[in-house]
Amino acid sequence: xxxxxxxxxxxxxxxxxxxxxxxxxxxxxxxxxxxxxxxxxxxxxxxxxxxxxxxxxxxxxxxxxxxxxxxxxxxxxxxxxxxxxxxxxxxxxxxxxxxxxxxxxxxxxxxxxxxxxxxxxxxxxxxxxxxxxxxxxxxxxxxxxxxxxxxxxxxxxxxxxxxxxxxxxxxxxxxxxxxxxxxxxxxxxxxxxxxxxxxxxxxxxxxxxxxxxxxxxxxxxxxxxxxxxxxxxxxxxxxxxxxxxxxxxxxxxxxxxxxxxxxxxxxxxxxxxxxxxxxxxxxxxxxxxxxxxxxxxxxxxxxxxxxxxxxxxxxxxxxxxxxxxxxxxxxxxxxxxxxxxxxxxxxxxxxxxxxxxxxxxxxxxxxxxxxxxxxxxxxxxxxxxxxxxxxxxxxxxxxxxxxxxxxxxxxxxxxxxxxxxxxxxxxxxxxxxxxxxxx
Amino acid sequence: xxxxxxxxxxxxxxxxxxxxxxxxxxxxxxxxxxxxxxxxxxxxxxxxxxxxxxxxxxxxxxxxxxxxxxxxxxxxxxxxxxxxxxxxxxxxxxxxxxxxxxxxxxxxxxxxxxxxxxxxxxxxxxxxxxxxxxxxxxxxxxxxxxxxxxxxxxxxxxxxxxxxxxxxxxxxxxxxxxxxxxxxxxxxxxxxxxxxxxxxxxxxxxxxxxxxxxxxxxxxxxxxxxxxxxxxxxxxxxxxxxxxxxxxxxxxxxxxxxxxxxxxxxxxxxxxxxxxxxxxxxxxxxxxxxxxxxxxxxxxxxxxxxxxxxxxxxxxxxxxxxxxxxxxxxxxxxxxxxxxxxxxxxxxxxxxxxxxxxxxxxxxxxxxxxxxxxxxxxxxxxxxxxxxxxxxxxxxxxxxxxxxxxxxxxxxxxxxxxxxxxxxxxxxxxxxxxxxx
Numbered sequence: 001x002x003x004x005x006x007x008x009x010x011x012x013x014x015x016x017x018x019x020x021x022x023x024x025x026x027x028x029x030x031x032x033x034x035x036x037x038x039x040x041x042x043x044x045x046x047x048x049x050x051x052x053x054x055x056x057x058x059x060x061x062x063x064x065x066x067x068x069x070x071x072x073x074x075x076x077x078x079x080x081x082x083x084x085x086x087x088x089x090x091x092x093x094x095x096x097x098x099x100x101x102x103x104x105x106x107x108x109x110x111x112x113x114x115x116x117x118x119x120x121x122x123x124x125x126x127x128x129x130x131x132x133x134x135x136x137x138x139x140x141x142x143x144x145x146x147x148x149x150x151x152x153x154x155x156x157x158x159x160x161x162x163x164x165x166x167x168x169x170x171x172x173x174x175x176x177x178x179x180x181x182x183x184x185x186x187x188x189x190x191x192x193x194x195x196x197x198x199x200x201x202x203x204x205x206x207x208x209x210x211x212x213x214x215x216x217x218x219x220x221x222x223x224x225x226x227x228x229x230x231x232x233x234x235x236x237x238x239x240x241x242x243x244x245x246x247x248x249x250x251x252x253x254x255x256x257x258x259x260x261x262x263x264x265x266x267x268x269x270x271x272x273x274x275x276x277x278x279x280x281x282x283x284x285x286x287x288x289x290x291x292x293x294x295x296x297x298x299x300x301x302x303x304x305x306x307x308x309x310x311x312x313x314x315x316x317x318x319x320x321x322x323x324x325x326x327x328x329x330x331x332x333x334x335x336x337x338x339x340x341x342x343x344x345x346x347x348x349x350x351x352x353x354x355x356x357x358x359x360x361x362x363x364x365x366x367x368x369x370x371x372x373x374x375x376x377x378x379x380x381x382x383x384x385x386x387x388x389x390x391x392x393x394x395x396x397x398x399x400x401x402x403x404x405x406x407x408x409x410x411x412x413x414x415x416x417x418x419x420x421x422x423x424x425x426x427x428x429x430x431x432x433x434x435x436x437x438x439x
Numbered sequence: 440x441x442x443x444x445x446x447x448x449x450x451x452x453x454x455x456x457x458x459x460x461x462x463x464x465x466x467x468x469x470x471x472x473x474x475x476x477x478x479x480x481x482x483x484x485x486x487x488x489x490x491x492x493x494x495x496x497x498x499x500x501x502x503x504x505x506x507x508x509x510x511x512x513x514x515x516x517x518x519x520x521x522x523x524x525x526x527x528x529x530x531x532x533x534x535x536x537x538x539x540x541x542x543x544x545x546x547x548x549x550x551x552x553x554x555x556x557x558x559x560x561x562x563x564x565x566x567x568x569x570x571x572x573x574x575x576x577x578x579x580x581x582x583x584x585x586x587x588x589x590x591x592x593x594x595x596x597x598x599x600x601x602x603x604x605x606x607x608x609x610x611x612x613x614x615x616x617x618x619x620x621x622x623x624x625x626x627x628x629x630x631x632x633x634x635x636x637x638x639x640x641x642x643x644x645x646x647x648x649x650x651x652x653x654x655x656x657x658x659x660x661x662x663x664x665x666x667x668x669x670x671x672x673x674x675x676x677x678x679x680x681x682x683x684x685x686x687x688x689x690x691x692x693x694x695x696x697x698x699x700x701x702x703x704x705x706x707x708x709x710x711x712x713x714x715x716x717x718x719x720x721x722x723x724x725x726x727x728x729x730x731x732x733x734x735x736x737x738x739x740x741x742x743x744x745x746x747x748x749x750x751x752x753x754x755x756x757x758x759x760x761x762x763x764x765x766x767x768x769x770x771x772x773x774x775x776x777x778x779x780x781x782x783x784x785x786x787x788x789x790x791x792x793x794x795x796x797x798x799x800x801x802x803x804x805x806x807x808x809x810x811x812x813x814x815x816x817x818x819x820x821x822x823x824x825x826x827x828x829x830x831x832x833x834x835x836x837x838x839x840x841x842x843x844x845x846x847x848x849x850x851x852x853x854x855x856x857x858x859x860x861x862x863x864x865x866x867x868x869x870x871x872x873x874x875x876x
Binding site: 243246247250253254257260261264265267268271272274275278279281282284285287288289292293295296299303394397398401402405406408409412413415416419420422423426 | 652655656659662663666667669670672673674676677680681683684687690691694697698701705841844845848849851852853855856859860862863866867869870873874876
């Protein structure tokens, strides 16, 4: 799959930059020379230029001070641009509980390191709560309706069913928020959104006012008149829709399988624990067999521990990512629908204009051209984001599944080590006995 | 993997953990063989095959049953020289084995008689069939029967039994020969010894302890087998659900471009993983069988202890009987009544007896006392002999049990290692495929 953002403003008459093959086609696209992660050209839609490396002093300072863990994150981070072009680094960590008279909630530390001129300082550190992330996402959706906005972890949790303040829950949520922010920060368009800037920098995130002006940007795009019927959706967008539906289905199945495995493992664990305790109780009536029996009981216990860890890990790291992608798919389908609407509006207006033209020879109204531009922008943005999304998805799932394999391997290794050391122990005893007997 | 030749050690040394569990199992059999009895010096015993037969039973009804082929070969003195001789063979069915064992039980009540494999499958986890005609069950039974024969053949006392020898060598006429020994008469008293509730005044502490140990062992092994079956069931479920990944990865790969191949092959590995549990659990059945043998052994231990109780009780009764008779004699001689006797009472009530009557009674009593003393001496000797032989066998059994169970636990550990290795292999393969996504 060749990857690249559109290099210039999309306009009518120009061929779409990337022809997406129908995902269900059997034809193999020849692999382009992309190695590892994306090679994102940072040329953009909407005409906003991006400086890859600012000559400003903050940039050189920044480069010298680039921290190790950021570098590491770069290597690990599957949706990172190549490190030469990345100039905005964000992290979400350090959850803390706040108790006030009205409510109890968790805040997270949001750290930013950047060399971009849009930011006054090279570093920022603020505390945000989930509500703030939610605000950001809504603002991004409103102001950039033609782009795919990454999803947030689920907003509502059933009080009483899930403990909102348990370590596990907070940890899982925090990782998802971190991922969300990183994805936004890596997006060539979204990362320049003023709302993001405010989110990352403002001491007190004033949601009610102050940013009202900024939110005017892109509003014309937001309001797409409803009521227009779409005639013919281009094949590539049909394909996207179908792909998303099938992928959604498969993710659901994988989620169910993973949950079933967790359940079966948990029941196995229960029995295994009892099994180990029977060996322990046997020890009481034996003499010569004391060591082997204790040894076996010990190994079973170790295996139980390994299995427990495996289950916890899968529950905390694997399932949330699956669910996140389901949310992602939902939001993508929304964007596809909006695109459809945009196309429908254009076609509708065009038809009406043509009819009027036939009647009284008025020139093509500006509106219609605007609509066309809107639609073509939308299509281009969407295609670019789709490619990026596909690439990220590939990395994410590669990481997810290799992680799953690693955890299983790890669990077996722990168990194997325990049993092997038991055999060594028993063999040593055996040779000990032999030499003492022959002496 | 055998014990060092040239030493008298009967311990099989496991040199490395790559030994398979079947090798470890055969170590147990080899240690039995090395415990050289006259019988095993002469011959090699195998239960080679199992076959289904149909025939008319004792009530003239058609039935299907399984017969087992016993092969006897002359023991090789120089291995590998010349062609191996053709074995002598005969067919026996399970009920023949049962008859043999009952005979041994009755004839050697002071010996812990090796148990037979179970008649009906117990402690099964759900997948295994409990059907007696199921080929896996028949196969495991074949192994169990061979094990039984080798245990008997390697026993210092039992291996010399003539009926056992005929069992191995005379197909026809064996049943008649057994019945001719008249062992059933002794069998009744054996039944009595097992079920009787009687109190021994001076129990032999060693036997009491042994019986208690045997009961404890019985309890714990039963528990272990029951839980193990549940564990096997659960583990089966875990592995099999992973097979679903195979299917969904395959379906998913159809809509993917670069990811497709990696997903598809990873899916195959998930299928392999799911399938691997069958062999793993099959192997574990051997371990369960080893435990079961000792579970059944505890019954044999218990019955030896019970028999001892009976003999001890009879001895105490005989002694008590003699004491009471001697007291009676004393009374009769001195005229004092210390011990109540019906004759004494009636003679008091209905008139004193004559001198003649008294003397004849005394004479009868003397006779009885003499017989009683003979009986007591016999009983005492019987008891002492029983204790000596039984305790010798118990010591032998304890050593054997410690060694065998230790081997079994080691082979179980090896099985676990093998299972872990297989798991690591499959997941590593899957990981490679994921990396290629």
